[in-house]
């Protein structure tokens with residue numbers, strides 16, 4: 001019998017760690033900007049480094065699935081939910097500290113808050129990233145970017161706790177950042193904190209830039225219906241949205257999931273959309289773009305739990321069918 005067959009073993013282990021708050025069967029829909037997903041067996045709020053180390057050690061020792069969650073703005077959770085532990089960084093992980101023109105921030109700090117605080121100090125560099133609904137950890141992991149700036153451009157280093165509990169310092173080059181990716185995307189390392197290099201500037205100018213870029217962002221994106229921003233990465237030299245639109249898929253729907261009539265690389269939840277319906281639409285778009293343009297679209301959204309395997313199998317089947 002493993003700890004998932006008898007959840008009390010895991011619950012007791014989690015409750016014995018100080019600095020963890022444990023919630024059983026917590027709805028994940030409320031923790032995703034998509035508003036989709038079943039329950040997490042255990043949702044754990046982690047308050048400090050020692051608690052995070054202990055949590056990783058418990059889940060490793062018991063062989064329990066472990067997922068980390070930031071603001072939930074780039075994740076699709078399965079309808080049946082997730083077994084094991086889903087962790088959120090709170091407490092010490094939402095602190096940040098300025099030292100001269102550098103700032104070190106916990107993995108749970110939001111980019112909006114960090115950019116606003118920097119601008120108030122007359123420090124520039126984060127304005128273009130401020131509108132991405134992201135934590136520092138989520139953004140570093142996928143090298144988030146907007147308006148020509150990627151987080152790697154301001155990142156000095158990240159402190160990462162590996163799944164086996166080892167603490168590792170990654171200089172920006174160690175992360176091998178590329179378009180919407182770093183080496184962390186293939187690992188389960190947790191970004192505990194990150195240091196950014198900013199530059200002395202002007203507080204009013206920085207605040208005005210944040211406001212202007214946020215206005216432009218909200219004019220371009222569908223408002224009102226829950227979504228996770230871009231669903232696919234842009235293929236080199238092109239835009240996923242342009243390719244999907246050219247396949248006449250704007251507005252296509254499966255249940256309450258719909259390819260946004262405003263932006264073809266965004267899927268919106270019109271109320272009660274299910275993860276399976278979002279996946280169906282993603283596969284429809286992928287197949288249409290592949291057939292018409294020979295371009296294989298790759299998800300930008302993080303497919304969580306069983307959805308990863310479901311996506312891989314569906315794509316393999318499709319490729320086999322063509323061959």
Ligand SMILES: Cc1cc2nc3c(=O)[nH]c(=O)nc-3n(C[C@H](O)[C@H](O)[C@H](O)COP(=O)(O)OP(=O)(O)OC[C@H]3O[C@@H](n4cnc5c(N)ncnc54)[C@H](O)[C@@H]3O)c2cc1C
Pocket residue numbers: 033067068069070071072073074075089107108131132133134135136137138139140141142143144145146184189190191192221227228229230302
């Ligand atoms: C309206 C809207 C607009 C968007 N615009 C942009 C944009 O302009 N540019 C852009 O790049 N993205 C954009 N996104 C996508 C999304 O905001 C980014 O991918 C963001 O970085 C996700 O951060 P998060 O904290 O919400 O991570 P989550 O969505 O919670 O998690 C995403 C992945 O990161 C992992 N993760 C989270 N925290 C950590 C951590 N501390 N350490 C290690 N891994 C972690 C999770 O396990 C998961 O695999 C947009 C999304 C929305 C909804």
